[in-house]
Amino acid sequence: MISFDRLDLNLLRIFDAVMEERSVLRASQRLHLSQSAVSHALARLRESVGEDLFIRTSNGMKPTDFALEISVPLHAALQSMNSTLSRASPPFQPGSMRKTFVIAANDYVSAILLPHFNRTLSQIAPGIDLVIRPSTRLDLAEQIDLRRIDLAIGTFSSIPERLHSQLLMQQDEVLICSAGHPLAAEEITIGDVANYPLAVVSLGGEEDGAVSGFILERGLARQSEMYDRKALDQALQQAGLQIRGQMTIPHFLAIPSLLENSELMAIVPRPLAKVFSRTYSLAIQELPYPVTTQRLDIVWHSHNDLDAAHCWLRSQLCETVRHIQAIPESAGNAEQE
Structure with missing residues (x-):
């Protein structure tokens, strides 16, 4: 029987990351740990639970039936703890926040959104910086998984369950x-x-x-x-x-x-x-x-669902679109004023 009191909860975070990534390398990059640290953690968890968790294959880490059985409730428990701590944290204050957001977008999205959005940031959140990455990169989903991209803007025909989306405009x-x-x-x-x-x-x-x-x-x-x-x-x-x-x-x-x-x-x-x-x-x-x-959608990793800064960013992008759509075609350069 597993003694929960003696179980290192960090091992569960690592297990959850390997379950999502199906790779020790990608899990280590996501958690900012070495590959050996992730491997040792999986070995310690295997000893604690007395069951095999993953099988190494040419296509990555294949979870065992036992790992699949415990993964869903464990992920839900970790999400619940994250949500509780997020609610307990101080409210997000954009005016005093120093933060950098990384957004993946093509030149079209950048051209229609960034001029107005940048003006909004300079007025209400001058300490927030933006880094725009090309949404054309072939490892876009991986970069979102690794938290190197906060959100992506584009048209998507399918979105996996670990990623969430919101309509930005049609x-x-x-x-x-x-x-x-x-x-x-x-x-x-x-x-x-x-x-x-x-x-x-x-x-x-x-x-x-x-x-x-x-x-x-x-x-x-x-x-x-x-x-x-x-x-x-x-x-x-x-x-x-x-x-x-x-x-x-x-x-x-x-x-x-x-x-x-x-x-x-x-x-x-x-x-x-x-x-x-x-x-x-x-x-x-x-x-x-x-x-x-x-549809032009915003896509982000589910881990950022309740992050106050991310919620604010998504709401401001939607507000920017509402402002742009309200400008009549004959307005000329009025939006620049």
């Missing part, structure tokens, strides 16, 4: 072109889309493991093709047309320069088109076929 897409384009003042048809060269953004191709426009890593499937390719392909197929030419680029912010004095057109999210049109001489056109409205 968006559709439009066609943009130079104000001097032959079709700038015309209603666009699917024939026009086929007859003029088109620019689209893809953040990761098939060589990076993309399937149906999404890259799957450790249970997290994130968008790689930043437009509704399926809808475009169906519309062209139904019309019996093919695109004259297509330029695929890995980021959005090059698009306005590409469109200048060119017949090139581009498909971009509507919020970004509004941002571009305030700075560049562009025309925004509705697409001549129906597209799927997409």
Whole structure:
């Protein structure tokens, strides 16, 4: 029988981390311990409970039936203790907090959110710093698991249970072109889309493991093709047309320069088109076929659910989106004031 009074609770934290990571290396990185320390801790816990816990395989640490049986209640107990201590901690005071948040986002999200969000931070939380990492990195899910990224912003088709999410905004897409384009003042048809060269953004191709426009890593499937390719392909197929030419680029912010004095057109999210049109001489056109409205979500690790600073960060991002959506298209540079 296990003597709970003599059990080192730190061993349970290490067990929980290895259960989630299925790797001694990743668990050690997450806990800021050496691999040998994690291995010794598992050995001590195995001796304490009198049962084998993991089997080393070529694919990582495979939990035994006993480990699977105890993992869920132990994880819940650790979460409960963490929640209790979080509630007992002093309330979060953004005005006096010194903290750095690491956010994964692409250039589109950065362009529409960061200008206003940075102004908000400078006014109510001047001691908070932001580090923006590219959401295109192939180890995004692992970086969230290791707590090296506080949250990621993007479009996801599947999110594993250990990660939680919140809707930030919904968006559709439009066609943009130079104000001097032959079709700038015309209603666009699917024939026009086929007859003029088109620019689209893809953040990761098939060589990076993309399937149906999404890259799957450790249970997290994130968008790689930043437009509704399926809808475009169906519309062209139904019309019996093919695109004259297509330029695929890995980021959005090059698009306005590409469109200048060119017949090139581009498909971009509507919020970004509004941002571009305030700075560049562009025309925004509705697409001549129906597209799927997409979610832009915030994703974070469940361990940060009740962290006061993380809760504040997520709420401020949502408030920023509400402010941006309230700005009329004709407001020009009013949002900068």
